[in-house]
Amino acid sequence: MSVYKLSMEQMRDWISRLIAERTLYGVQQRDERFVFGRVERPEELRLDYDVTILPPKKYVMPPRENLLAYLPQEHYESLWADEPFVPLGVHPYDFVAIRQLDLLFERDNPDEHYLRRRKAAAIVVVDVERVSANVFAGCVGTAVVEEGFDGLLTRVEDGYLLEVRGAKGEWLVSLAESLAPATRADLRQRREVWANNRRRLRKHELKVTPERVGQLLRESYGHPIWEEKARQCYSCGSCNLVCPTCYCFDVRDESDWSLRKGVRYRVWDGCLLEEFAMVAGGHNFRAAKAARYRHRYYRKGLYVPEIIGQLACVGCGRCITACTTGIANPVEVFNRLQEEPHEQHAAC
Amino acid sequence: MSNMPRAEQETVRDIYRPRPASIVRTADVTRIEKLFELELESGEALGHMPGQFVEVSLAGFGEAPISVSSSPTRGPRFELVVRRVGALTGALHRLKPGDRVGIRGPFGTWFPVDSDLRGRDVLFICGGIGLVPVRSAIQYVVDKRSHYGHMFILFGARTPADRLFSDEYEQWCAPGEATFLETVDKRDARWTGAEGVLTTLIPCIRFDPGRTVAVICGPPVMYRFVIVELKQRGMAEDNMFVSLERRMKCGVGKCGHCQMNHIYVCQKGPVFRLSEITDLEEAL
Amino acid sequence: MGKPRVAIFDFACCEGCQLQIANMDEDLLKLIELVEPVEWREAMSEKSDRYDIAIVEGSITRPEDERRVRDIRRRAETLIALGSCATHGGLNKLRNRFPMEEVRRTVYGESASMPHLDSGRVKAVQEVVSVDLKIYGCPIEIAELSRMIRELVAGRRPLVPNYPVCVECKLRENVCRYEYDEICLGPVTRAGCNARCPSNGMWCFGCRGPVDRPNVNAARDVMERYRKTVEDLVGKLELFWTGEERING
Numbered sequence: 001m002s003v004y005k006l007s008m009e010q011m012r013d014w015i016s017r018l019i020a021e022r023t024l025y026g027v028q029q030r031d032e033r034f035v036f037g038r039v040e041r042p043e044e045l046r047l048d049y050d051v052t053i054l055p056p057k058k059y060v061m062p063p064r065e066n067l068l069a070y071l072p073q074e075h076y077e078s079l080w081a082d083e084p085f086v087p088l089g090v091h092p093y094d095f096v097a098i099r100q101l102d103l104l105f106e107r108d109n110p111d112e113h114y115l116r117r118r119k120a121a122a123i124v125v126v127d128v129e130r131v132s133a134n135v136f137a138g139c140v141g142t143a144v145v146e147e148g149f150d151g152l153l154t155r156v157e158d159g160y161l162l163e164v165r166g167a168k169g170e171w172l173v174s175l176a177e178s179l180a181p182a183t184r185a186d187l188r189q190r191r192e193v194w195a196n197n198r199r200r201l202r203k204h205e206l207k208v209t210p211e212r213v214g215q216l217l218r219e220s221y222g223h224p225i226w227e228e229k230a231r232q233c234y235s236c237g238s239c240n241l242v243c244p245t246c247y248c249f250d251v252r253d254e255s256d257w258s259l260r261k262g263v264r265y266r267v268w269d270g271c272l273l274e275e276f277a278m279v280a281g282g283h284n285f286r287a288a289k290a291a292r293y294r295h296r297y298y299r300k301g302l303y304v305p306e307i308i309g310q311l312a313c314v315g316c317g318r319c320i321t322a323c324t325t326g327i328a329n330p331v332e333v334f335n336r337l338q339e340e341p342h343e344q345h346a347a348c
Numbered sequence: 349m350s351n352m353p354r355a356e357q358e359t360v361r362d363i364y365r366p367r368p369a370s371i372v373r374t375a376d377v378t379r380i381e382k383l384f385e386l387e388l389e390s391g392e393a394l395g396h397m398p399g400q401f402v403e404v405s406l407a408g409f410g411e412a413p414i415s416v417s418s419s420p421t422r423g424p425r426f427e428l429v430v431r432r433v434g435a436l437t438g439a440l441h442r443l444k445p446g447d448r449v450g451i452r453g454p455f456g457t458w459f460p461v462d463s464d465l466r467g468r469d470v471l472f473i474c475g476g477i478g479l480v481p482v483r484s485a486i487q488y489v490v491d492k493r494s495h496y497g498h499m500f501i502l503f504g505a506r507t508p509a510d511r512l513f514s515d516e517y518e519q520w521c522a523p524g525e526a527t528f529l530e531t532v533d534k535r536d537a538r539w540t541g542a543e544g545v546l547t548t549l550i551p552c553i554r555f556d557p558g559r560t561v562a563v564i565c566g567p568p569v570m571y572r573f574v575i576v577e578l579k580q581r582g583m584a585e586d587n588m589f590v591s592l593e594r595r596m597k598c599g600v601g602k603c604g605h606c607q608m609n610h611i612y613v614c615q616k617g618p619v620f621r622l623s624e625i626t627d628l629e630e631a632l
Numbered sequence: 633m634g635k636p637r638v639a640i641f642d643f644a645c646c647e648g649c650q651l652q653i654a655n656m657d658e659d660l661l662k663l664i665e666l667v668e669p670v671e672w673r674e675a676m677s678e679k680s681d682r683y684d685i686a687i688v689e690g691s692i693t694r695p696e697d698e699r700r701v702r703d704i705r706r707r708a709e710t711l712i713a714l715g716s717c718a719t720h721g722g723l724n725k726l727r728n729r730f731p732m733e734e735v736r737r738t739v740y741g742e743s744a745s746m747p748h749l750d751s752g753r754v755k756a757v758q759e760v761v762s763v764d765l766k767i768y769g770c771p772i773e774i775a776e777l778s779r780m781i782r783e784l785v786a787g788r789r790p791l792v793p794n795y796p797v798c799v800e801c802k803l804r805e806n807v808c809r810y811e812y813d814e815i816c817l818g819p820v821t822r823a824g825c826n827a828r829c830p831s832n833g834m835w836c837f838g839c840r841g842p843v844d845r846p847n848v849n850a851a852r853d854v855m856e857r858y859r860k861t862v863e864d865l866v867g868k869l870e871l872f873w874t875g876e877e878r879i880n881g
Contacts (some may be wrong), residue, residue: 035626052805053807078365079358219400236819275795279594285608325857
C-alpha cells in the first residue's frame with residue numbers, strides 16, 4: 001500500500017503541479033454552496049466542502065455531450081473526448097456513483113464515449129471533512145471507499161495523507177516532491193477519520209439495510225405513499241438532475257447555420273419529467289405523476305441494483321435538498337414502507 | 349474533442365453511429381404510411397430476424413425506432429413502413445429512391461419463428477400498423493411454409509383506407525393451409541367485409557390451443573382484449589407473443605426511455621412471451 | 633426554392649423582443665442568409681404584403697388590431713408569436729383585472745375617449761388567430777430564436793420544452809432561490825431561457841408562462857414551508873400569468 005504524507009505546503013505545491021500538467025477540476029464556493037469547476041489557482045480549491053450542487057459525474061457524463069458530427073449525405077463521424085484530466089476532491093459517495101456508472105456503461109453494449117472520458121480521468125477522492133445537511137452515506141455503505149480510486153486524500157492533523165493506486169496513481173504521486181511515507185500514527189488517524197465518517201454521515205437514519213430495500217419495494221408497488229407524495233410533485237426533475245447515479249439521457253440534433261451540418265448530442269434527462277416515456281405518436285407510457293415518482297425509487301432501490309448488485313442510491317442527500325416541496329427523501333420513503341407495509345393498507 | 353482519421357473511426361465501435369443505407373424503392377401503403385426498401389451501402393444484409401427494429405437516422409432530425417417489415421429470407425435488402433407522425437417521419441416521407449438514411453441495429457428480440465412457432469399452427473393477430481412488424485414473420489413463415497402448420501391471420505384496420513399490404517394477402521395464403529380474416533372498425537360505402545373490432549374475428553376461427561402459437565401486435569389498448577379472448581379459448585400465456593411499443597431512443601439499453609418497470613424494452617423486447625410480462629405492471 | 637420571406641409585426645408591447653433580434657450582431661447576418669426580411673418596422677423602411685413567415689410581437693388589444701392580425705394570418709404560411717405579450721398576453725394582461733374604463737382613465741386621463749385609444753381587454757395572439765409556433769419570454773432568448781428559425785427553415789419542427797425552468801437551473805448549478813427564502817416560479821414555468829433570472833441572482837418571474845400541466849397546487853401547499861402565504865404566491869403568478877386558468881390549479 002502506497003500512502004504518503006503531505007504537509008500543507010507540499011499539498012499546495014502538488015496542486016500547483018497538477019494545474020500545470022493537466023486540466024484540474026475541483027470544488028469552489030458559490031454563495032453558501034459548492035460546485036465543481038475548473039481550478040486554475042491552488043487557493044481556489046476547497047477540500048473542506050460539504051456537498052456540491054451537481055455531482056462530479058458531470059465530468060464523466062457531461063450534461064451535454066457531443067456524440068457525432070453529421071455532414072451532408074447522412075455522413076456521421078464520432079466525436080471523442082479523450083484529453084486527460086483530474087477531478088480532485090471527489091467525495092467517496094460520489095466516487096461510488098461513478099463506479100456504478102462504469103458498470104452500467106461497460107456492460108452489454110459498451111459506450112465508448114463514456115469509457116474514453118472515464119479512462120482519461122485520474123480521480124482523486126477526498127474523505128469528507130464537513131457533513132452536509134442531508135447526507136446519509138453512512139447508512140448505505142458509501143461514507144468511505146477503500147478501492148477503485150487513483151488517489152485518496154484524507155485530512156489529518158498537520159496535512160493530508162495521499163494513497164495512490166495503479167499507473168494513474170503513480171503519475172499523481174510523481175508530481176509531488178520527496179514525500180514521506182505515512183507513519184503508523186498517520187494511518188491510525190486515517191482509520192479514525194473513516195470510523196467517524198461512517199458514523200457521522202447519517203443525517204437521516206435508514207431503518208432498513210440496503211440489501212433489504214429491493215425486497216421492500218417488491219412488496220410496495222401499490223402502496224399509497226406513491227400517490228400521496230406525488231400530489232406535491234412538480235415533475236421538475238430536480239431529484240434526477242442532481243443525482244450522482246442517474247444516467248438517463250435524451251439524444252438531439254442541432255444544426256449549424258449552414259443547416260446541412262451539425263452535431264448529435266446527448267443531454268441529461270429525468271424520468272420524473274412529464275414527457276420522458278412519450279412516443280412520437282403522442283402516447284405517454286408513464287403519464288401518471290405517481291408512476292413517474294415511484295419509478296425513481298424503483299430505479300434506485302430495485303431495478304438498477306438487479307443489474308449491478310448494489311443499491312443505486314449512494315446517500316449524498318442532494319435530492320432531499322433540491323426538492324422544494326420536500327418529497328424526494330429516499331430515507332423517509334424507505335422507512336415508511338418498512339414501518340407501514342402495504343398489506344396493512346390493503347387490509348383497511 | 350478529437351476527430352480521428354476515418355480508418356480508425358471504422359475500427360472503433362461507436363454504438364451511436366449509424367451505418368449509411370440508401371433507399372432503393374418507396375411505395376405508398378396508405379395515406380400516412382409509406383414503405384421504404386433499403387440497402388446498406390456496405391452491401392451486407394441487415395442481419396435481422398422478424399420482429400426486430402432499427403433506429404432510422406436523418407441528420408438534423410434525429411432518430412426513430414422503426415420495425416423491420418420484411419423477412420430476412422427475402423435477400424439482403426430490407427423494408428420499413430413508416431407512419432408520418434412527426435418532423436422526422438415527415439421528412440422521411442419526402443425522400444426518394446437514391447437518397448440516404450442512417451441505420452443502427454437491428455435491435456431487440458424477435459418472434460420465435462425458428463423455435464416456438466416451428467412445427468405449430470401459427471395465429472397472427474394484428475391491429476392497424478401492428479401488421480408492419482408481423483409481416484416480416486408472415487413472410488418468413490410463407491417462405492419456409494413446410495416448417496409450420498396452419499397459418500391464421502386476423503387483421504383489423506380502423507377503416508378500409510387504413511388497410512395495409514392488401515395486395516399481398518393472397519400470396520400469403522397461397523402456399524399452404526391458411527385462414528385470413530379481416531375487419532374494419534368503421535366501414536365505408538364500398539366495404540363489403542366485416543365491421544367491428546378485431547376481437548370479433550377470434551370466435552370465427554377454430555384452432556387447437558394446444559398446438560397453436562399466437563403472435564399479437566397492435567395499439568396499446570388492443571392487447572388486453574385479445575389476450576382475454578385467447579385465454580377463454582384455452583390458449584396458455586406461454587404460447588402467446590406480443591410486440592410492444594415504447595420510446596426506444598438509444599436502442600442499446602442505456603438511455604432509459606423505453607423502460608417498462610425493470611425491463612429495457614429495446615433489449616428484452618420489443619417481442620415478449622406473454623408469460624414473461626404478465627406480472628409486470630407497466631407492460632400491458 | 634428561394635429564401636422564405638419574413639415579416640415582423642408589432643402590436644401592444646415594448647418592442648423589446650424585436651430589439652433582441654436587432655441586437656443579434658453577427659448572428660443577424662447569418663439569419664438573413666437563411667431568410668429574406670421583407671417588413672420590419674423597427675429596422676427597415678420597406679413594407680410588403682407577401683411573406684411566408686410572419687413574426688408577431690405584442691398582444692392584441694383593439695378591434696383594429698384584431699382585423700390586422702387576421703389579415704397577417706391569412707397571408708402567412710407560418711405565424712410565430714414572439715415574446716410573452718404575444719404568447720400569453722404578458723404583463724399587458726394585468727389590466728384585464730380592472731374595468732377597462734378605469735384603466736383607460738388612469739393611463740390616458742382626459743384623452744381616454746380619443747378613438748385610437750379604444751383599447752380593450754388584452755388578448756394573446758392565439759386568442760384571435762391560430763399560432764404555429766411560440767417563442768416565449770420577456771424578452772425572448774436570441775439563442776432559442778436562432779435555433780427555432782434554423783429548424784423551421786430546414787423543415788423541422790422546433791423543439792419547445794415542456795419541462796420547468798428547474799431543469800436548466802440545475803444544470804447551471806445555481807443555488808436554488810428557495811434556499812434564500814424567495815418564491816421562485818421556476819418549478820411551474822416553461823424552460824427555454826436557460827434559467828436566465830436565477831443564474832443572475834433573481835427568482836424566476838414566470839415570463840415564459842406555465843408548462844402544459846403546472847402543479848400550482850403543490851406550490852400553494854409548500855408556501856408555509858418557506859414562511860410565505862398563498863397570497864404571496866398568487867401575487868407573483870399574476871405578473872405574467874393573469875388570465876391563465878392554471879393559477880388556480
